[in-house]
Amino acid sequence: MNSETVTRTGTRPGRSKRKARRRGTLATFAGPGFVWLLLFILIPYAGILVYSFFRTDGVDLIPAFELMNIERVFTDEVVRIVFLRTLWIALAVTALTFIFALPLAYYAAFYVRRKYLFVFLVVIPMWVSYIIRLYAWRLMLGQDGVVNKGLTGLGIIDEPLSALLFSPWAVVLTLTYVYFPFMFVSLFSVMEGLDRSQLKAAADLYASPVRRFFSVTLPLTKPGIAAGIMLVFPLTFGDYIAPSLVGGPDGQMFGNLIQNQFGTTFNYPFGSALALTLLIVVLVAIAFLERWRRVEEVKVF
Amino acid sequence: MKNSVDPGGASSASGDALLALEGISKYYGDVRAAGGIDLKIAGGEFVTLLGPSGSGKTTLLSVIAGFTEPDEGSVILGGRDITRDPPHKRELNTVFQGYALFPHLDVTKNVAFGLRMKGVPKADRASRVEEALEMVQMSSMADRRIDNLSGGQQQRVALARALVNRPQLVLLDEPLSALDAKLRKTMQLELKRIQEESGSTFVYVTHDQEEALVMSDRIFLVHNGQIEQAGSPDDLYHCPANRFVAGFIGRNNFVPGQVEVRDGETCFVVAEDQVIQIAETGLSGSAILAVRPERLEFSDSRSEGALPAEVLRTRFLGDRVEADLRLEGGTVISLYSNGTGVENSQNVFVRFPREHCQVLPPE
Numbered sequence: 001m002n003s004e005t006v007t008r009t010g011t012r013p014g015r016s017k018r019k020a021r022r023r024g025t026l027a028t029f030a031g032p033g034f035v036w037l038l039l040f041i042l043i044p045y046a047g048i049l050v051y052s053f054f055r056t057d058g059v060d061l062i063p064a065f066e067l068m069n070i071e072r073v074f075t076d077e078v079v080r081i082v083f084l085r086t087l088w089i090a091l092a093v094t095a096l097t098f099i100f101a102l103p104l105a106y107y108a109a110f111y112v113r114r115k116y117l118f119v120f121l122v123v124i125p126m127w128v129s130y131i132i133r134l135y136a137w138r139l140m141l142g143q144d145g146v147v148n149k150g151l152t153g154l155g156i157i158d159e160p161l162s163a164l165l166f167s168p169w170a171v172v173l174t175l176t177y178v179y180f181p182f183m184f185v186s187l188f189s190v191m192e193g194l195d196r197s198q199l200k201a202a203a204d205l206y207a208s209p210v211r212r213f214f215s216v217t218l219p220l221t222k223p224g225i226a227a228g229i230m231l232v233f234p235l236t237f238g239d240y241i242a243p244s245l246v247g248g249p250d251g252q253m254f255g256n257l258i259q260n261q262f263g264t265t266f267n268y269p270f271g272s273a274l275a276l277t278l279l280i281v282v283l284v285a286i287a288f289l290e291r292w293r294r295v296e297e298v299k300v301f
Numbered sequence: 302m303k304n305s306v307d308p309g310g311a312s313s314a315s316g317d318a319l320l321a322l323e324g325i326s327k328y329y330g331d332v333r334a335a336g337g338i339d340l341k342i343a344g345g346e347f348v349t350l351l352g353p354s355g356s357g358k359t360t361l362l363s364v365i366a367g368f369t370e371p372d373e374g375s376v377i378l379g380g381r382d383i384t385r386d387p388p389h390k391r392e393l394n395t396v397f398q399g400y401a402l403f404p405h406l407d408v409t410k411n412v413a414f415g416l417r418m419k420g421v422p423k424a425d426r427a428s429r430v431e432e433a434l435e436m437v438q439m440s441s442m443a444d445r446r447i448d449n450l451s452g453g454q455q456q457r458v459a460l461a462r463a464l465v466n467r468p469q470l471v472l473l474d475e476p477l478s479a480l481d482a483k484l485r486k487t488m489q490l491e492l493k494r495i496q497e498e499s500g501s502t503f504v505y506v507t508h509d510q511e512e513a514l515v516m517s518d519r520i521f522l523v524h525n526g527q528i529e530q531a532g533s534p535d536d537l538y539h540c541p542a543n544r545f546v547a548g549f550i551g552r553n554n555f556v557p558g559q560v561e562v563r564d565g566e567t568c569f570v571v572a573e574d575q576v577i578q579i580a581e582t583g584l585s586g587s588a589i590l591a592v593r594p595e596r597l598e599f600s601d602s603r604s605e606g607a608l609p610a611e612v613l614r615t616r617f618l619g620d621r622v623e624a625d626l627r628l629e630g631g632t633v634i635s636l637y638s639n640g641t642g643v644e645n646s647q648n649v650f651v652r653f654p655r656e657h658c659q660v661l662p663p664e
Contacts, residue, residue, distance in 0.1 A: 009552055060463075063427075107368050125366070125601075144333065195399075195401065197399055197401035198401045198402075198404075200368060200395075200401065200402055201387070201395070201397055201401035201402075201403070202403075202414070202418075203367075203387070203388040203389045204366060204389070204393075204394055204395045204397075204417040204418050205389075205414050205415035205418055205466070206389045206390075206415055207389055207414075207418045207460070208389055208418075209389075210317075211418060212389075215414075215418075216403060220404070220405055220407045262468075281535075
């Protein structure tokens with residue numbers, strides 16, 4: 001504390017020179033990252049923004065300044081249905097990963113002796129290709145999959161359920177499975193670093209284990225919850241591989257809509273307008289989370 | 302080694318004790334943190350568990366608070382056995398070493414936490430929080446965030462958070478160790494005032510003997526999981542039970558020798574021609590003589606109770622001069638004087654005042 005006040009006091013002649021040098025160091029370290037952002041994020045998005053005002057003639061792109069694509073985003077019935085479906089799927093996946101990850105992260109942070117081995121075991125599936133894991137789910141949920149075989153074998157159902165695969169539920173299930181480790185690691189890393197003496201203090205102040213969890217542990221885990229949601233919600237909202245592999249016609253998501261414009265109908269301007277919509281939804285969600293994370297106290301329960 | 306016969310310690314805790322530990326033992330592997338500790342604390346006392354680090358004093362506090370389960374023995378609070386009660390069911394509150402305030406709550410909500418958990422109605426809560434903050438002089442900071450407070454202010458909030466619950470017993474785990482020396486001195490007096498004003502019983506853990514002497518009604522000196530001595534600060538300073546106590550509280554000199562009776566007088570014989578007259582003692586044979594540096598005096602001649610010594614070095618300490626002296630047997634002792642000119646290598650005589658010589662059993 002003392003040294004801080006010492007360095008803060010007084011302006012010395014060498015200060016501006018030092019400042020300039022610091023700016024030089026900053027450029028050296030942040031420079032490559034900034035160039036990356038510019039080349040691969042900012043410029044492509046600027047391109048998408050420009051494209052969304054273009055129009056098409058057959059498969060040809062005509063530069064123009066038209067608002068019809070953006071208008072179509074707000075008026076098209078299919079867009080509305082798919083958007084709402086995507087929203088509920090993303091919210092459901094985020095909620096489910098949180099509900100499953102919270103107790104496990106708590107257990108790992110407070111009760112597991114070899115914590116990092118435990119985390120490693122949870123994270124291992126992420127080392128297998130995303131697409132391979134989706135194919136695995138396809139096999140398990142299929143007509144002759146292990147779920148249907150198991151249920152018929154046990155006599156719970158007479159005929160294999162075809163609705164298991166190719167439905168929004170299959171998308172929710174597989175995406176929950178895929179993004180679970182992101183939520184788990186976010187929650188665990190914060191819980192593991194919690195100051196145990198604060199939890200002891202809560203116990204000392206008459207808080208039972210349950211109340212301790214809800215009034216101290218969980219509020220203090222808020223940065224981890226926010227980080228987990230920030231990872232899982234945007235990734236789910238923008239996913240188009242899981243719905244195309246296990247979603248079926250009723251399980252198509254917003255990402256598929258975009259993919260179709262670029263891959264099937266070659267309507268780049270409309271695809272760009274949809275992509276912008278997706279970006280805005282995700283940014284709004286992140287802005288809300290960022291505010292929530294910073295608010296001093298939130299009544300979680 | 303264990304000393305439970307100290308009369309001063311036992312008498313002041315007699316009657317109905319608020320807190321009693323009965324035969325508390327706790328082992329961590331082979332390490333003994335508590336080896337059958339008995340102690341009794343009366344209501345309204347300021348008691349300090351004093352000891353070097355690793356002595357077991359913190360374990361003892363943790364056993365009382367309920368965070369550590371003892372291997373043996375029982376904890377009795379207000380006549381009820383609470384040994385198996387979890388921490389949240391114990392009618393006591395702790396001021397933690399790093400304060401352990403809740404960073405997501407402001408000052409008021411931190412202080413109100415215990416009342417909220419207990420289900421005290423909202424209206425009562427507000428007035429009690431206000432009262433507690435006033436007691437620690439933090440009323441003006443009620444809406445502050447915890448990380449906007451200085452160490453001393455956090456300390457006060459931690460104290461208010463405990464006191465607001467009006468517990469029978471307040472445990473304090475080295476609460477001043479993170480503060481700078483000057484603030485620590487102020488807080489010592491402050492803590493004592495608050496304890497007296499609130500009428501609560503304080504059990505204070507520290508390794509700082511000066512802190513213990515300043516604040517405590519009674520001190521339990523803990524060492525190797527045992528209580529070496531219990532008594533008032535005065536008792537521990539002036540009548541240490543053994544060499545450990547004599548050495549831990551304040552500075553002390555130790556001179557080995559023999560207790561003998563010569564011409565009807567009890568004497569402490571350092572060497573054949575070096576004899577110090579001492580008060581009667583129950584000890585005989587090999588013993589250790591303990592004399593505090595401020596009690597020794599230079600002497601002009603080899604008068605009664607004076608020993609020859611050589612000055613090794615002197616140090617100027619502002620309000621006094623400290624001199625290291627070598628006795629003829631080779632034992633080095635130190636002496637505080639007001640600085641009358643002695644020089645290095647000078648041969649001097651040191652007088653051991655009879656009333657300030659304590660004879661302790663040998664190691």
